[in-house]
Amino acid sequence: MSIRKRSRLMIAVPGFLTLDDFLKLPAIEESPAWEYIDSEAMQKPMPGGKHSRLQLRLASAMNATTSTYEALPELRCTFGGRSIVPDLVVVATEQIPVDDDGEIISTGLEFAPPWVIEILSPDQNQTKVTRKILHTLRHGGQMGWLVDPDERVVLVYRCDRLPDEFTGDAVLPCLEGIALQLTAEEMFGWLRVRA
Structure with a gap:
């Protein structure tokens, strides 16, 4: 041991x-x-300031645009022989597991969430993070974002095509039913604390 x-x-x-x-x-x-x-x-590595700010703002923006999906930070997802904790999971509200009182259960999800978002932290291994996204897609997930705050790029993974790269004024794709209109530039603009 x-x-x-x-x-x-x-x-x-x-x-x-x-x-x-x-x-x-x-x-x-x-x-x-x-x-x-x-x-x-x-x-998991300890998140830095950029990671924390993007995680908070993304969850807030998504949750403000839809009532049929919910963005949940750091929720354990156990499926396909792994137990991972993505930075954000986006799951249909009706899929959130609840107890007899209607409260979310503490053990997290036991299925691949439709959408996972990983935000690179300082010194985090990009390959390990990418593998978590791919594992999710292989087990029923629909989309994964890999957000790199230092490079100002979002790599979007979907199960039916090669990854796409989003920078600048490119509108980031979302799951159908989520009306978030957000560009990469706007998202990375959230990193500025003072204008």
Whole structure:
């Protein structure tokens, strides 16, 4: 058994870890959350200021334009043998799992959300993030955004075509039913705190 330490959190991780074993580990929901990919538990990197601001503004903008979908930050999604925590998931309100009281359940989603958004943090591995988006698309997701604040580009992944690159005044595609009219330039403009 190995010990992996990040900041003040210590977690015992067995040499071979099943998904069920991972989901029973203590503190996997600590911030930043832990993910399970290819039999390995790994903690997400701590987000930076650009990441946090874009995550907040994107969720707010999406939730203001629709009542049939909801953008939820840092929600655990367990499907296809993995347990990931995308920066944002966009899911139909009717698909949000609830308990007997009608409140959202604490374990997150057990299916691939229709739309995932990942925002690169400083020192985050772009390939690992891309693999999470592709995994979601392979298991029923419809769209994934990979937002790179430093490069000012959004790569949009869909299951029926090659990825598209959006910069400048290009309007970012959304799921059908979400009337968000947002360009890459407008989104990255949210990074300015003072004009």
